[in-house]
Amino acid sequence: MPHRMTDVDPRDGRTVEWSGTWVAERLGVELTGDQELTGLLGLALRRNPKRAHLLVSNVLGKHVPQSPTVVWRSGHELGVRVRGLLGDEAARRAVVLGYAETATGLGHSVADGLELAPYLHSTRRPVQGVASAGGFEESHSHATSHLLLPEDPQLLAGDGPLVLVDDEFSTGNTVLNTIRALHALYPRDRYVIVALVDMRSPGDQGRLEGFAREIGARVDLVVTARGSVRLPDGVLEKGKALVAAHEGAATPAPRRERGEIVRLDALGWPDGVPDGGRHGFTPRHRAELVAALPGMAARIAPHLGEGRVLVLGNEELMYAPLRLATALEDAGADVAYSTTTRSPVLAVDDPGYAIRSRLVFPAHDAPADGPGERYAYNVAGGGFDTAVVVLDSAGDTPELAAPGGLLDRVAEHVRRVVVVVVPSYVPPYAASSVPPRASSRAPSLVPQERPSMPLPEPLRGPDFSSYAPEEVGWLLQDLSDVRLEAPTEEREEAVQSGGAHYAESLPVEYQPTEQYQELFHAALDTSAARIAHAVGVVTETVLAERSPRPVLVSLARAGTPVGVLMRRWAQARHGIELPHYAVSIVRGRGIDANALRWLAAHHDPTDVVFVDGWTGKGAITRELAAAVEEFEAAGGPAGFDPEIAVLADPGSCVRTYGTREDFLIPSACLNSTVSGLISRTVLRADLVGPGDYHGAKFYRELAGSDVSGRFLDVVEERFAQVGDAVDAAVKELLGADRTPTWEGWAAVERISEEYGIHDVNLVKPGVGETTRVLLRRVPWKILARAGAGADLEHVRLLAEQRGVPVEEVAELPYTCVGLIHPRFTRGATGADGRAVAAK
Missing domain, CATH: 3.40.50.2020 (Rossmann fold)
Known part of the structure; x- marks a missing residue:
């Protein structure tokens, strides 16, 4: 069946233009298959180099308002x-x-x-x-x-x-x-x-x-x-051109008078019934909700007026507004239903296009992945007299009603906005035991009881690491005698297939070529003053704002060289000896709770300042905040400030930083040989027990290639020449608004969608993270900002050595971005969709 230019409206049986016509005619796209397919789907476009078209469901209740x-x-x-x-x-x-x-x-x-x-x-x-x-x-x-x-x-x-x-x-x-x-x-x-x-x-x-x-x-x-x-040949380029030509199209003009906003104070949501299936929804819950629906609809109905009504849900909150909308429809109202979304789509005001208008507004439910834009499609110009905005109480925040927020944007296009708040359901045991704030990982991963055995003292060089013993104490256990390395492609397949966590094994240590080592030393000499300046700025900011005698706790291992340099700056400039330790944090698993317990037993937690090398999209920033909160909720000592101090913050994820520029930090060019010969950290159940620190290896055999000391010394030699510039920069910085904007996370989400990856963890932004991709992972391609110079010489060399294409991009918020393609999923083969396969 080729695409049809008309279809049947499921509301009333009218013949209407198919909402895929605009895309089909311009791109030559054909929808083939079952006869009812075009009734279910329309077509739209979004900026995506892997797929020009977007299938838009007419019956899902997400992008297209539909009869509930x-x-x-x-x-x-x-x-x-x-x-x-x-x-x-x-x-x-x-x-x-x-x-x-x-x-x-x-x-x-x-x-x-x-x-x-x-x-x-x-x-x-x-x-x-x-x-x-x-x-x-x-x-x-x-x-x-x-x-x-x-x-x-x-x-x-x-x-x-x-x-x-x-x-x-x-x-x-x-x-x-x-x-x-x-x-x-x-x-x-x-x-x-x-x-x-x-x-x-x-x-x-x-x-x-x-x-x-x-x-x-x-x-x-x-x-x-x-x-x-x-799809015909050349469809991607045609799609890009269409998006470029139409992405600035205006939303239908607002009404002459902004609609009023009213709140329904007493919905009558049944006690104990969850607002959705986030924590489970049982048949008993279903029966209680169905019984309560007519009464709730009767409470909403007097606020609706006589025109067409849109019931607008909110992202994941789809079912509760859907059932309220069906109850209103059963009671005789002219109702359509849809929900807001975080997915950006091109809007084109044409009857043959699925997304005719787009409202853009900031997220209002304090999402764990940081702030960002949200969207409501086909609301503007939809002919609605009243919009019933249904959300849960966690999303009922000041941002919701702020200028430019969801309510404000919807009110521009309807006579009245009725706000209906459903109580956010939290299981009783959770609600009674912890504060109602979000975290980014499961609290079950935090040890609930203090280990009965005393925790070991930190490991120090030269027995563990090539750093001098006073430079850093490692709150880790030594796994040097355990075989943990696996080939890069084997690790990638295991991680992406769900068969292993990345922290359960180690990549084989990259052995740099002579040409690459020359690049490292040249980059170090070129950037040493720039790094020294950033070290000075971040250290002085910490001393001014956090503590006059901070305890530096670097996140192993990328944060450790920075922590050592900060310690050296404080000693050289102020004559103070700052304690410095390195601890493990693992994305998806959190920080080493036993390391925090040791720190609390030996130092005031309020003096602890966590240190890392740089931010990319901010995943570790969020991980640390959630982990510290959960540590305290599980009974751990209180007082740790989860705000990270970083050398470079190109992702705009933190307040304490040396710079927000995305430039080459030479310590990112190498692995253990610039980090005291220590591996990245390991967390595996058979090696790390309840009373153990996370583990790592000391690669003593690589001592001949170790440049850890040289990196520190070359940067320290520049301290004196940047002192005045640091003082001026810090004075300006302390009076500036440094509120994180999370621009990096928004950029990563956009790149993930544009390149068809649909997984933000496979997008590694910034020079440091891109280098890690090339050294440790299986990269797909590198995006490089057009005109980027010496900061990318080592990236280009590594990419050439690994056969990875480098794509120049005119507008890129980072100097470069490394992409890992999800191609290592082992999967299987299969039948026609009706397949039944048994053991």
Whole structure:
């Protein structure tokens, strides 16, 4: 079936122009497959060098306002089909899992169709005090952009079928990686994958059956329609040109008078019923909600007026506003339903295009991944008289109602905005034990009890590291005799497939060529004064604002050379000897809690200043803040300030820094040979017990290549010549607004989408992180800011040695960015989507 230029409106049966016409005609894209496919999907564009088009669902309730009954039935009917496939007995033992943010409401509606199954959806919003049952990325299952936070820790542990729901089954990577990761923890005999559309390419259609054989379980696929997208040659370049030509298009003009904003004070949400499936939603909850819906709709109805109504949900909060909208529709209101989103899409005001308008506003729910833009599509110009904005209480913040915020932007296009707040559900044990603030990882990873054995004293050189003993004490355990190294590609495959965490092994240490070593020494001589200036600025800022006698605690290992230099600056400039220690922090696992306990026993925690080399997108910044908070919530000593001091802050993630420029710090050019011959840190259950520090290795055998001391000495020699400039810079800095903007994180999200990676942890921004990619990972390509000079000579050399392309980019917020492509997912082969494979 080629694309059709008209379609049928599911609301009233009218013939309308197909919302994929604009893209299809201009790009030559064809949608082929089942007859109903174009009724389910339209087409849009977004800036993405891997895929010019974007499939936009007409029945999901995300981007396109739709009848709430149509949206709910789209999921409910799939659930009925799943129940028929499983049978009543298996359906009673099933658990339904939906994906945030897009499929949370769809998954919940599928669970409604099963009737007897509890529901859980992944979340991007960590909840303090609730233990994680797992975490994964869109195409990468070892990090925690998605968290699973069930109130009942046994929810996923049963042996009944697991039903996984997403809006689109395209490559299958996300769902299959999730199954593989959960199967390792909670093995079961049967899985059912549910989606509105199956759009797998011919190359991906052979994976499902083989995957089922690999894990030894039956895997079914239930979808509403199947099809594929035919793309002509040159479609990417045509798509880029179209986006460039239309991305500045104006939103439909606001109403002459801004709409009023009113709040509904007494919704009558039933006590104890969760606002969604973030922590689980049981059949009992469903029954109580359904019983309460008519009363809640009756409380909203007097505020609606006589025109068309939009019920607007909020990102993950899709199901509660959807059911309120269906209740209003049942009561006779003319209602459409959609939700806000974090996904940027090009808007074109044309009836043959799926996204006709876009409202942009700041995030208002204090997301764990930092501030950023959010969007509401097809609201402006949608002909709505009233908008009912439904959100949970965690999102009811000052930013919501601020100028330019969500309410303000919506009020520009409707007569009235009705704000409805559903109480955010937090499991009682979490709500009573910890403050209601977000964190970025599971508190279950923090030791809950103080180890009974005394903690060891720090390791010091020359027995551990090539640094002098007074330069740094390592709060680590020595794993030098343990074989931990694995080939880079083998590690990458294990990490990306979910089979291992990156901290469970070590990369083989890179041995630099003679040409590369010459580059390092040249870069050091060129940049030494610049680094000395940054060292002076960050140290003086710490002394002025944090403590006159700070205890420097560097994050091993990139932070350790910086900590040593800060210690030397304080000694040379002020004659004070600052204590300096190095501790381990692991993304997704947190900081070494035992190291914090040792520090608290020997120093005042309020004097501790955590030190790192640089910021990229700010992942470690957030990790440290959450880890310190959880450490205290679990009973650890209080007083640690999680704000990191860094040499360079190109990501604008911290307040205490030496510079915000993205330039070459030569210590990033090498691994252990510029960091005291110490490996990166290791955290593995069979090596690190409850009373142990995290581990690391001392590569004594590399002493002949060690330049750790030279790096420190060359920079220290420049201290005197930059003193006056440091004083002037610090004076200016102390009076400036240094509030982090998190520009780096926003840039990484944009790059992840533009290059079709869809996983922020595979985007490594900045010179330092790009260098790490080339030294330790399996890079896909390097993005280099056009015109970048000497700071990138070593990057270009490494890229050439590894056969990695370097792409010049005119406008790049960093000097360079390293991209790791998610190509190491082992997956399997499969059938036509109806495949059933058994052991």
